[in-house]
Amino acid sequence: MAVRTQAEWDANRRKVKAQAAKDQKAEAAKALKALEDRRKHAAELNGQPVPVPAAAADTEEAEGTDYASMLKADLQAELSLRNEGRNEDSQIVPESGKKDALVAALQADDEADTEEEA
Secondary structure (H helix, E strand, O other): OOOOOHHHHHHHHHHHHHHHHHHHHHHHHHHHHHHHHHHHHHHHHOOOOOOOOHHHHOHHHHHOOOHHHOOHHHHHHHHHHHHOOOOHHHOOOOOOOOHHHHHHHHHHHHHHHHHHHO
16 A cells, blocks of 8 residues: 555545536536527527627637636646646646746647647
8 A cells, every 4th residue: 555645645636626627617518508508499499580699709718727726736737637648749848937927838739639629
């Protein structure tokens, strides 16, 4: 039986917390999509045109994560989670250990993912 240090327990707790935040965000996105689908269906049944809400027009803004509001430890845990399984040359490496640098690195990674999808 392996003995874990307090730092390992803390890191594991941050990973679980970061994953829970991702899961919560995914569930919220599903609920929003289901609500939008129901609204469209109701409008079609009533013979009304289906307007596009302003929030849906800019999906990149709607899907963005507010990294600035996260704790530094959570940002570090998010970086660790994203770097798991990546090649050494494709890992996210912030300029420093400061919170602003962590936020910038995560945002840059998000933008790179968005560009790859396009």
